[in-house]
Amino acid sequence: MLRDSRRLRPLVLTLIALTVLVGVNLPPAVAYVQDWQYQRLINSVEYQRQYGKWDVLDLPPDQRVNAIHSALLPTGKVMLIAGSGNKEDMFATRALKSLLYDPATGESKIIPVPDDMFCAGQTLLPDGRLLVAGGTARYEKLDGAVTYAAGAMRVKNENPDVGREIPAGTEFVSPEGKAYRTIRPNVVPPATKVATRAGATVTAAEERVFVESVTPGPQGVTLQPGLQYAITGLSGAAAKDVYGLGEALTLDKQNYQGTEAAFTFDPVAETWSRVDDMDFARWYPTLTPMPDGRVLALSGLDNIGNVLNGETEVFDPRTNRFVEDKGLTQYFPTYPSVFTTAAPGRLFYTGANSGYGPAEAGRAPGFWDMGTNVITPVPGLRDPSLLETAGSAWLGPVQDQRMVVVGGGGIGESPLTTGRIDEIDLDAASPAFRAGPVLPDPVRYPNLTTLPDDSMLISHGSRDYRGKGSSDVLDAHLLRAGPEPGGTLVEAADPHVGRNYHGQAVLLPDGRVLTAGSDPLFDDERNTIPGTFEQRVEIYSPPYLFQGDRPEITDAPAVMRRGQTVPVATPDGARVTKARLMRLMxxxxxxAVDQYSVALDVRAGAGGVEVTLPGRLETLPVGNYMLVLVDDRGVPSEGSMVRVP
Structure with a gap:
């Protein structure tokens, strides 16, 4: 027995050691198996046919940017604009850049930008140029970080014969000797002179500029508004004609400040060009394309850091100039979601916005009549106080005039968030929002992308402000248009990369969706580690790309006109049931106020199909589109670039 027990001892010790080893390594082993099973599942044909697939792009390190803006160009390439990318050191060194990515080849290249387009507005023009207007003139300074008292100075010019340049560094001195300097250059126009029977009436011209004390600390504070400031270097009549009227100059928080600068990007030459400056500086503006190709510039923070008080201007691509429309004076919070509608001269504001503005002003959704400047509110929206960072988009083709508002949160750093999806039919006799599906997770910053099969991809976002508490929502859904209010919500494959603030999504010509950007406030659940900007790009392939052969467009006109019937060559004409023009977004x-789908009448024709375009300008605005044919399985062709002049 003793001999047998000695023989068994090594075996027992080995078994004990193996048991301990397995016990220590069991959780990692289980995790490895679970991950292997998950990867096998999501890469299976059956799964992708039902849910689609996400792929993370492997861009070289020197080709990665802090993407803030995304746009699909008529060349099929995607422009990702960073500017300073929310990095003040990049702003200071003027290391401002954009990335041009070609989804067809995977090639990319960095293109410097001529000004800080961080948080500008953007949209495509009818000739294919990308218009970018506004951006960052100065970064914010938070309470406690302000060294030099600062604020607004109203510069007056009483001379009707000549304007006056106010260079950066111009010094204004108060009656008690306190001095303040301008940060940026400006020009004060001549005064207005109107002839009267008694002679003439002169009304002083006025421009507001931002000034900063030359003395640090509390000594530079002036709380008394309305003091008259002399301009150093002016004397005699000039000193009498041109002067400053100061507002409160304090050490309080200073907001971001906008710029008037505007540029276009030529997608063929791949170069930036400056166009006419806007009349007003704008940071966080919306650029809404009009049916005739002009562009409305709305809202934003001005050169002082205040929300513009309803000043609206129009860019005409034929003249490359902005002109203020003094009849349009509605106040909106920054980045308001304002869309054109099927009714001439009527816009629709969904109430969604992103950022700055008081809770009691410009928050209610409604129709904006451009002739009367009146907004008519619409009722029925659930969680009406949770519209900041909500998404808005057309559901189905624009002819249906059905729009949804998805998710959103409370104003500022509010932890309140909603998963509401509400729909409104803009053509109804009494338009009102109706309750649709509810997302499983409440979400702000959701990306909404209209797809050519009349569904909508809803992806990403976070439950809390800028992803606080590691609250990124790593799921996606497809909202399918149907008779039910808000359509039908079905699950899609889960993205691998979380995206919240500064996230974007654009539809690609091949029917996939490119997503980029994300700027979390923190990188940990306890909110102690400063956030890292997400530079990875991820692309979603919807389920329709896994159903077998796709219909093919072998030839189509590059220019199509409203009301025209045109032939489209395809070997798959017998199974094509729908045709869509998808605006480049x-x-x-x-x-994303410039994305929508336009339904075309389609019928079989010689060598393919014939498609008939709508005849109304409001239904089919001037612009650049992708023609897509969709077969009886809901599978779309690749998009063929089309311009509607």
Whole structure:
């Protein structure tokens, strides 16, 4: 027995050691098996046919940017604009850049930008150029970080014969000797002179500029508004004609400040060009394309850091100039979601916005009549106080005039968030929002992308402000248009990369969806580690790309006109049931007011199909589109670039 027990001892010790080893390594082993099973599942044909697939792009390190704005260009390439990318050191060194990515080849290249387009507005023009207007003139300074008292100075010019340049560094001195300097250059126009029977009436011209004390600390504070400031270097009549009227100059928080600068990007030459400056500086503006190809510039923070008080201007691509429309004076929070509608001269504001503005002003959704400047509110929206960082988009083709508002949160750093999906039919006799599906997770910053099969991809976002508490929502859904209010919500494959603030999504010509950007406030659940900007790009392939052969467009006109019937060559004409024009879209800050789908009449024709375009300008605005044919399985062709002049 003793001999047998000695023989068994090594075996027992080995078994004990193996048991301990398995016990220590069991959790990692189980995790490895679970991950292997998950990867096998999501890469299976059956799964992708039902849910689709996400792929993370492997861009080289020197080709990665802090994407803030995304736009699909008529060349099929995607422009990702960073500017300073929310990095003040990049702003200071003027290391401002954009990335041009070709989804067809995977090639990319960095293109410097001529000004800080961080948090500008953007949209495509009818000739294919990308218009970017506004951006960052100065980064914010938070309470406690302000060294030099600062604020607004109203510069007056009483001379009707000549304007006056106010260079950066111009010094204004108060009656008690306190001095303040301008940060940026400006020009004060001549005064207005109107002839009267008694002679003439002169009304002083006025421009507001931002000034900063030359003395640090509390000594530079002036709380008394309305003091008259002399301009150093002016004397005699000039000193009498041109002067400053100061507002309160304090050490309080200073907001971001906008710029008037505007640029276009030529997608063929791949170069930036400056166009006419806007009349007003704008940071966080919306650029809403009009049916005739002009562009409305709305809202934003001005050169002082205040929300513009309803000043609206129009860009005409034929003249490359902005002109203020003094009849349009509605106040909106920054990045308002304002869309054109099927009714001439009537816009629709969904109430969604991103960022700055008081709770009691410009928050209610409604129709904006451009002739009367009146907004008519619409009722029925659930969680009406949770519209900041909400998404808005057309559901189905634009002819249906059905729009949804998805998710959103409370104003500022509010932890309140909703998963509401509400729909409104803009053509109804009494338009009102109706309750649709509810997302499983409440979400702000959701990306909404209209797809050519009349569904909508809803992806990403976070449950809390800028992803606080590691609250990124790593799921996606497809909202399918149907008779039910808000359509039908079905699950899609889960993205691998979380995206919240500064996230974007754009539809690609091949029917996939490119997503980029994300700027979390923190990188940990306890909110102690400063956030890292997400530079990875991820692309979603919807389920329709896994159903077998796709219909193919072998030839189509590059220019199509309203009301025209045109032939489209395809070997798959017998199974084509729908045709869509998908407008080339741009996206930033949950705002994508230039994306929509236009349904075309389609019928079999010689060598393929014939498609008939709508005849109304409001239904089919001037612009750049992708023609897509959809077969009886809901599978779309690749898009063929089309311009509607």
């Amino acid at each position: 741009s996206s930033t800050h949950v705002t």
